[in-house]
Amino acid sequence: MSEIVETDVLIIGGGLAGLALTARLASTGTRAVCVDAGPMPSAETASREQRTTAILMPGIETLTKAGAWPLIGPDAQALRGMQILDCGGATPVPRDEAMFDAAEIGGEAFGWNVENGKARLAMAQRIETLADARFLPETTLQSHVTREDGVFATLSDGASVRAKLLVGADGRGSAVRANAGIGLRKWGYAQKALACRVHHTRPHEGVSIEMHHVGGPLTFAPLQGGVSGLVWMNADGEADRLAALDDTAFLDELNSRSNGVYGEITHAAPRALWPATTQVATDLIARRTALVAEAAHAFPPIGAQGFNLSLRDIEALAQLCEGAEDAGADSLLATYKRRRTPDILARTAGVDLLNRSVRTTLRPVRDLRRLGLSVLGRTPPLRKLAMTLGMGRS
Ligand SMILES: Cc1cc2nc3c(=O)[nH]c(=O)nc-3n(C[C@H](O)[C@H](O)[C@H](O)COP(=O)(O)OP(=O)(O)OC[C@H]3O[C@@H](n4cnc5c(N)ncnc54)[C@H](O)[C@@H]3O)c2cc1C
Structure with missing residues (x-):
């Protein structure tokens, strides 16, 4: 592909979180492009994934708004x-x-x-039906600049993307987080x-x-x-x-x-x-950049909390973007940070304490x-x- 793609939000990482965010945004009128380094989800990739995820009712509401729940x-x-x-x-x-x-x-x-693999497959199928969404597997972010009026990115397939907002949904080792100069507090057990x-x-x-x-x-x-x-x-x-x-x-x-x-x-x-x-990013935002899910926070799999916390990031960001003229505006990002930080810190501390006590x-x-x-x-x-x-x- 050697075209210029115009979108509101460019999402790096198409794990459970990146795909859910893409579908949630595009289902309510925010254009979204998601890239992932891995292959297109299929029955074969699903069978290789051993993780299962308990998605609690508030998260189901977000996946319903994303139009993905009827498929999952x-x-x-x-x-x-x-x-x-x-x-x-x-x-x-x-x-x-x-x-x-x-x-x-x-x-x-x-x-x-x-099952995580089946859920990803269902989300990818939902994205295919959305005019405002695009998922590009086997693609990475090669370079980008964030300017006052937008993000200009080059993808590994040669395509250029102009977006208002760059989202890091690229997991624990997030390159978006590192490139934005956002630090990480991390500890093990x-x-x-x-x-x-x-x-x-x-x-x-x-x-x-x-x-x-x-x-x-x-x-x-x-x-x-x-x-x-x-x-x-x-x-x-x-x-x-x-x-x-x-x-x-x-x-x-x-x-x-x-x-x-x-x-x-x-x-x-x-x-x-x-x-x-356990790891927590030292910030959730940078210029025209937001972090969601494990790029922002991760902890041990105890109490079915990880992806559910991520779905609350997704819901908050999607609600702010819905109808917004500029999905990457400073004020929008500041509100996202203010709304999500207390929940992320409290949940991380709670799971850390529970794991230590068990x-x-x-x-x-x-x-x-x-x-x-x-x-x-x-x-x-x-x-x-x-x-x-x-x-x-x-
Ligand atoms: C054993 C286990 C059980 C769990 N059970 C639960 C549970 O019951 N309930 C719950 O809420 N949570 C649970 N979790 C947590 C949940 O599985 C994770 O939070 C979730 O899968 C992480 O999704 P993610 O999309 O944030 O990250 P990831 O799954 O890591 O996805 C990141 C994606 O980004 C892509 N990527 C990375 N770098 C780049 C790049 N530079 N360019 C393009 N793409 C890139 C990767 O290919 C990957 O697809 C569990 C976790 C484990 C380990």
Whole structure:
């Protein structure tokens, strides 16, 4: 392609966040072009992705406005309940629990659990139907300048793009963030998350189970077809050991650790490892530039918060752009920063604290956490408040 493309927003990165933002913007009249270094999402790329994501109801509203939910929904599993089990005692067996039921806060479900690969494929299909959206796979940003009146970019296929706003949706290692001179605060926990698909003999009935073991949580998120997505967090060495086991030995360890919560686990494959780190960009904006999703914030996969926080960035930015004459105006970007910063910092601190308290080997902290869970489990008003806050509603 050697043309000049005119658009309102140029989005770098077409992961879940970049594609969702493209569809959300273009569904309400803001022109958007999204580029991604990877191939076009397909059934084949979807089958290689092991991550699943629980998208909570406020996020579903954003995907509905993006026109993507009708395409994602048929493959999604309703998340009707969440059970948290404390297993932080002297032996790794459940010693306390709290059950959160969506019906208690008047809903059919907290949200829906989707396979990331299938969700990306559905979003790409939605974008194809939108006159104001364009998705360019296997394309990167080669160079760009931000001027007072716009962004002028050259893509790796030779095309030139004139936009009002450049958005970094290019993940944890964001080049947009670095090029804008925005710094990063980052820390790790010497932990990794092991993700895979599991088959089990007891039906999940739409309930996710998060078992808080010393070293990290073991979480099962229900998927369509009676299977579940597993996320098992452990200290680095233990995670590497589990990932290297043969299938039979891995199943033995998983069955022993899961204490039969879903009956017997009969299949768990293939396995993928993700390092657990927290990072926050030191700013969300620069001249004619905004960061969203993991380019702006990332943390360990605990409590189903990462992409849900990203969907709130997307909703805020799309609402500001809708009908705006200049999607990259200083005042618009300042409002975006003001609206999103408190939520991002609070959610990052909350997940960091939760992860530290779950993985700790300190007995008094584990006992305190158990007490907190026990009080939550037995106190309906507190439980309702926790469910509302957990969904990202205030
Ligand atoms: C095991 C696991 C379980 C999780 N479960 C949940 C959950 O239940 N609920 C929840 O809310 N969140 C969950 N998360 C978090 C969620 O998966 C992520 O927040 C989300 O997938 C990140 O999306 P993203 O688009 O921000 O980043 P990415 O997926 O990293 O996408 C970035 C994209 O940018 C592209 N890119 C990078 N650089 C360039 C460049 N220079 N030019 C062009 N393209 C570029 C890449 O190709 C990539 O496609 C989980 C995460 C993990 C690891």
